[in-house]
Amino acid sequence: MLLPYFIFVPLIGAILLAISRGISAKDAGRFASVCSIVSLMLAGYGWDAIREWSLPWMPDANIALRFEMDGLSFLFVLLVALVTLVAISASILKGKGDRAYFALILVLQSALFGVFTARHFIPWFLCWEMTLIPAWLLIRLWGGSGAPKAALRFFIMTLGGSAFMLVGFLALQLSAGTMDFDALGKLASQGAIADALAKSFAFTGMTGHTLLTLVALAVFLGLAVKIPIVPFHAWLPSAYAEAPTPVTMLLTGLLSKMGVYAMLRIFLPVFPEVLPALAPLLTWLAVATVLLGAVAALAQTDLKRMIAYSSVNHLGYCVLAIAAVAASTSDRSAMSSAISGVVLQAFNHGIIASALFSGIAILETRSRGQRGLNDFGGLRAQTPVFCGLFGIAVFASLGMPGLSGFIGEFLIFNGAFAITPAAAAISVIGLLLTAVFLLRMMRKVFWGPLKPSLAKWQDLTRDEKMLFGFLVLLIAIPGIFPQVLLHFANPAIVELLDLLRPIP
Amino acid sequence: MTPLAMMLTLSSVLFALGLLAVLTRRNAILVLVGIELMLNAANLNFIAFWAFDSPAAHNAVEPALSGPLFVMFAIAIAAAEAAVGLAIILMVFRHTRSTDLNKLDSLHG
Amino acid sequence: MADHYHLLLWCVPLLPLLAGGIIAFLPDAKGRIASKLAIGALFVSCLLALGALGCVLPAGTVRIPAPLTWFTFGDVTLKIGLLLDPLSAGMAAMVTFVALWIFIYSLGYMEKEKRFGRFFGFLSLFCGAMLMVVLSSSLLLLFMAWELVGLASYLLIGFYYEKPSAAAAAQKAFITTRIGDMAFFLGMIWLYGHSGTLLFYDGGNGLLESGALSSLAGATTIGGLTVSAAASLLLLVGAMGKSGQVPLHTWLPDAMEGPTPVSALIHAATMVAAGVFLVARTHPIFSLGGDTGIALTATAWIGAITALYAALVAMAQYDIKRILAYSTVSQLGFMMIALGTGGVAAAMFHLIAHAFFKALLFLSAGSVIHGCHEEQDIRKMGGLRKAMPKTFLVYAIGMMALAGFPFVFSGFWSKEAILHSAEYWPGGKGPFLIAACAALLTAFYMTRQALLVFFGESRSPESHPHESPLVMIVPLFVLAAGAVLLSIIGTPLWPWFEKWIHGEAAVFHAGAFGEKGAIGLLVLSFVIVTVGVGASVAVYRNAMASSDTPDPLCSKLGGFWRFLENAMGFDAFYQKAVINPLAFFAGGIDMLERMIFVPLMGLAEMAIKGCGRITRASDEVGLNKGFDGVCDGLRERADSTSRSQTGSPQGYLRTIGLGVTVLLVLYFWLSAG
């Protein structure tokens, strides 16, 4: 019975932090990182020990607090634990935050654990919404000058999306009688959901297929805001830019992954009946996301906004692959490639984006808050170690083979090209543009003559080196041995594939 | 007038006197005195019914001791009540330097 | 035996890669260990590569170690591995050998460099990646190593990153080649999607084996192309990026911003050869459409255009390294012609020969630059023959090999083979004629360069050129020997290399010159070289009196000369046609973001906020007025009611007593009634 407990470890830590007066911010941070490590270890142990936990809550309505950890969940749980740890460490190094700040991060971690392990809509949705409050507070209270507005936008947009999703699932509960993901997936694979919807909502006079499409669109809206997919992304740049940098890591590394995970866990298995109809929409939105993210990043002069747009671009690849899976009817090897790509890309992008934002956090700390593209120059001479480690993250982000970013992109494009070749071919431009703006950043910040104002900069401290070295290891190892990640995810991916296209 | 009726009348008057004390005396302790009188009136009734009605005639299996038993318990509880009541009054007195009930009107709306 | 062999083969690329990795994390500021580590690793891998070459020397020998499972996704297992056939063995031996001497040369050339150790780390990475490209048995592994080559070139071209021009050149190199890489990437996944494998040879199931090939040739796609043709074209674009073919060549001259040994490495052994190698490796796919199929035709014509274009531009350059850079572009065009017109062997022979003499030329140019105190403008040189006799000697060998001086230089035979294959190409005589012109121009501009640098009088009297140290001269002689001796294996008399690449045994063929057209071609080559050299000598013999004198051709050609000098305006064109529009487009998208999406979100936000306001207002009117009104009323009543609470206990008791009495009376009254 380990599964529910590791979810609560950070929450308990947060409560302890909240009630323990008089400990310094640094100790609070240390305590939070210990909580994070403990939950990481418990999660790792849980992988071997226990996979499932369920508590009937309202048996009459088929509502249960059901949690389960398969390989897919495990990778995301691992990502949550790692990125939270990195964000906490970066906060400590930056001297940012106090007790409340760390407690909120831990609450966020707990909720994310819940999101990635819940298998019933009710506990899942509770956790999903619970991530919003700490995230909002973290942006609002510790962010920059524009933070209140950005935080409010973030809150309103995601909440608005969730509202649609809730309505969609209520419709499913009313008609299909359950909100359990696995049960819905089974019903869907028998094609029973559309019929049930048609029966329950006969008064609308619409066919089951139309109704199911509407429900799928409602759910999609909720996920699209979170990922985000163009045109629901407008909250993202300001929120990412205004949030304190460690919180930005959490936003991009974890909160956006919630959407990707939900796409795999909910959207694909529950709505296979209408996926072919929705696939073109999804595909072209994905292409738009990829291109818009890359091109908009090209125009940014604020480093955080640039990386924020590059996150939009990278998650666009995930959506592209998901759209390809939605569009496919039979190409199992392409689908498995696409889904594996999504999983790897989501995991690796979380780590890489954390590394990039850690780098920006270091730049910000050293320069007292500057982060413009043109505020720096020639840093490589002054801080060679920093430049080298940051450069590894940059090259991982633009998909250099041997680093983790490449595998995900290769699998995504491999899958997507076989199913939706035109969209994949156009999206490749995104890969190219990523290189353009990332290398331009490298050139403007690290290369060229050293700016005189930066001549007194110190290279990374021991702690910063450890943090960055840890991240670089996490980037390099899956790049060379992707099997370390796929080993966990692959059984779950095969299961998902079986669910998507049942073998007759 | 049967003896029982007499006993009951006695207890009625005793009860009324106790009630009168409760309602008119201003000293809290003397209100307690009134309460003791009312309790005694009740006890008298128990004993009266025990003493003037044969239990054997009612085919009672157990010995007919309900009345005395109740009285026993009532006496014990009355003693407890008196102890607690007096303690409370002492505490009130310590607070207000008075046991005059008319002055204890902090519940006044 | 096979297993040991397998491990040793892996060592060839992995040793330099590992050395590069170790150097990157080595706290070695001075680089004493780094250079030894890099050279040692490359030396071992050179020995291993030569051993591997020995293994496949017998005709028709190919060794394919069992591929390793890299990872599994879904039900699919992805395998990668190494492959040893004449093509890869020859390339690996050439790369390690040439690179080794470039490394040794760097010891002297980079001696005073601040980041000496780092330099060797990057060099190691570069070589290791290239060896992986060469030895890879899977298109995926090839692509990965290909990208690593790009990374290493980026780091090396930008080695003097303080110089903005170097930083820009590095970025340009990476991004321009990445355009090609993306096409390669698409081509690769297209092939993978179609054939289900990325291994070249896999016991009959490989990409380059008959099963996959026939399915590729059979499937048609957009525009009536076969999949094989479409994928080949994509691969060709990839090769064009890496090998500097028009129009993706602009990065290559700019790559001169790197230190000279890097230029030598890029131009000779590691970077640009990768593109040609890719086409050679996947040649079976290219040639699926027949000799005149669209893929091969495109290859031949792109090669031809590049060869001519670069040769023309090279004529009008003054920078010693830039001339060599354009000559590389031109020679790569020759190789492409060879590949397009059907001669993998000719292309590879020219590639290997070119690697030797181009490395030689760059290194001796480096020696010249070194000796002239970092001067690169040939107008300011002159008369160096006396000051640097050894450098002059090896430079002359390299220059003659490149220009194709007859008989003793490898360049003559390799170019002759290319012209031969182009002449008999069924797709037309165009590439052949263009190649002949380009060859003539090559002889012309190389002679011009040699004349301006080494002959005449010094045009910068204040400088005192000096000969380079031994550690730089020895590699030059070794490479010069290679440039000459290689011709032995490529003559029509004993075409060992050509046969070996094709897996056949070579025989001495005394009657080769007697075959149809052979003599004619030999004569033609001879004439081309003579005319080129002669014309150049005629024009430049006494032309440059001082460094300010304009080039004699400049006055004759006028505007065309300046057009050539600016490399036909490709950079300006790209600036206008690609970079500026892209920046404009990006700005537009950013505007779109700020002007449309954010306000749209603002609208949604306002709508939600508006709902909130309405709810609040309705609360205030409905709930607050109603509910609060009731509450206020209650409170007022309560105030008056509470006054009835006297707080007197006896008052309460009386009330209770009265109430009880009334109830009792009522009870009795009713029960009595």
Added chain:
Amino acid sequence: MIPLLILAPLILLAAFGAVWMARPVHAALMLALTLALVAVLYLALGADFIGLVQFAVYVGAVAVLIVFSLLITRPGDEAEEIERRPRSLVTGLFCTLPVLAVLAYTAVFGSNIKLIPWQPKLSIAELGEMLFTSHAPAVLALAVLLTAVMIGAALFAREPDKPQDDSSEK
């Protein structure tokens, strides 16, 4: 019958005294007398044990407790008590008399049950047996109650640790 006839007026007289006496100590002493007379009545009716208990607990403990309490507390103003009596007596009687009327009515006219006369004899042995068998839970509860009362009373009556602001008056 005869002891009843003798004792009843005495009891009533003593009770009236307890209610009427202006000085609290006198009232308390009259209460003790009332209780003692009731105890005698119990003895006369054959409930010996109850009578003795009444004596011990009521006269010996409760009445004495009340007297001591009166001694500890400051007695109210006697003159005011007498002065205000008519007013309070009116309201008191207004409540009391209806109660008395109802009770007396019931006592005199309502006891129409058929009685079977007997010689009442209280067996202490039987009483004890019942107390510790069938009524044992009640005894236990009572014991707990008494313990609680003892502790509670002690706590209430205890002098507070910190003297209140009025302690300066002492």
